Each structure stands twice: as structure tokens, then as C-alpha cells.
Amino acid sequence: MPSRMIALTVNGRGREILVKPKATLLQALRELGCTDVKNGCEKGDCGACAVLLDGIAVNSCLVLAGQTDGSEVTTNAGLGTIDHPHALQEAFADGGAVQCGYCTSGMVISAKALLDRNPEPTESEIGQAISGNLCRCTGYGQIIQAIQVAAGSQRRGEE
Ligand code: FES
Ligand code: FES
Incomplete structure (x- = not known):
């Protein structure tokens, strides 16, 4: 299967990224520069890669990026800033x-x-x-x- 372009809203900002069929949401987010989303185990055991996907907490290493086209993703960095922390x-x-x-x-x-x-x-x-x-x-x-x-x-x- 070929790579495909997906569109995501990440921490309120529209982003597009070309993803391989087996790429995970974790990989896509890291590629988009979300360094707060950590790659700990890549198999759902550690929770370091957790994000809100359309408001639901998921381990992003267990979600295929291709299935998230059109979704809204919030990472820890999207919850607050240094000046206005959550x-x-x-x-x-x-x-x-x-x-x-x-x-x-x-x-x-x-x-x-x-x-x-x-x-x-x-x-x-x-x-x-x-x-x-x-x-x-x-x-x-x-x-x-x-x-x-x-x-x-x-x-x-x-x-
Ligand atoms: S990287 Fe450990 S649960 Fe995703
Ligand atoms: S793993 Fe170091 S603060 Fe939790």
C-alpha cells in the first residue's frame, strides 16, 4: 500500500503529513515535532506516548496514523504554556x-x-x-x- 497524506489538528494547529501504511500516530507526531510525546516502549506498556485523540486518551504507539485522518490531537504541550500552565x-x-x-x-x-x-x-x-x-x-x-x-x-x- 502506498503512503498517504493525512490532515490532523495538533494542539489547535492544522497539520498535514505523509504517512506509511504501518506508521503509528506516535511516529507521525514525533515527525511533526511533538517532542513532548515520548517513545518509551512502542507496544502500549508505558503510557509515555499518551495523547488525547478527539478527546479520548490513547497510547499513540498503538494507533495507526492513517486511521486518524481528520482527527484532533492534543498533547501535553497543547494544554498550557510556561506562562499559562494548565x-x-x-x-x-x-x-x-x-x-x-x-x-x-x-x-x-x-x-x-x-x-x-x-x-x-x-x-x-x-x-x-x-x-x-x-x-x-x-x-x-x-x-x-x-x-x-x-x-x-x-x-x-x-x-
Ligand atoms: S511508547 Fe509505551 S505505550 Fe506507547
Ligand atoms: S519516569 Fe522519571 S519522572 Fe516519571
Whole structure:
């Protein structure tokens, strides 16, 4: 099968890219310069490549790029900026939930998807939501706490 051109909206910006039939969304996003989307395992085990695909959190290494034509993709970088960080990004940075940072983008995306559907998650619901995201540095405690802090800020309208 030949390569095909697909159109995506990535973090609000229209992009086009020629993809091979077996290219993954992860590969396409990296090629488009989304370096916040990490390639950890390429088999769905680590969550480092998580993005929102039309609002749903997916491991982009498990999605064929060719199937995403016309979709909207949001990566961690699309949630906020250094000057105007998302509540989750702020809570992760302030709460020591980022160490090497490799897992962070995927964690934030999984947490965003959780808070979008459940603004007041319990600790166990947070644990479940990030169960597909591996972190080899933090021991998860600060990450769970940061998500709780961000949920509280969002509920108080401080986002
Ligand atoms: S790189 Fe996609 S889940 Fe690990
Ligand atoms: S901060 Fe290093 S893997 Fe999570």
C-alpha cells in the first residue's frame, strides 16, 4: 500500500503529513515535532506516548496514523504554556511530581482525561486512571497528590 497524506489538528494547529501504511500516530507526531510525546516502549506498556485523540486518551504507539485522518490531537504541550500552565502542569511542577520527566506528558494526559470525566476522583480512581503510565522515578505518590491538587484547583475555578 502506498503512503498517504493525512490532515490532523495538533494542539489547535492544522497539520498535514505523509504517512506509511504501518506508521503509528506516535511516529507521525514525533515527525511533526511533538517532542513532548515520548517513545518509551512502542507496544502500549508505558503510557509515555499518551495523547488525547478527539478527546479520548490513547497510547499513540498503538494507533495507526492513517486511521486518524481528520482527527484532533492534543498533547501535553497543547494544554498550557510556561506562562499559562494548565492546573495539572502547575501541580506536577510545584508538587515534585516531575523528576526525569519522561513519563510526565503521558501522565498529564491520562490525568486530564480523568478530570474531564470525573472532576472529583478518589485516590483509587486516580491510581486506576494512571495505571497504564509507568514512572521509574517518583514512586507515584507525588503524582497522585498533584492530580488531587489540580482537581481541587479546577473545582475552585483556579485553572
Ligand atoms: S511508547 Fe506507547 S505505550 Fe509505551
Ligand atoms: S519522572 Fe522519571 S519516569 Fe516519571
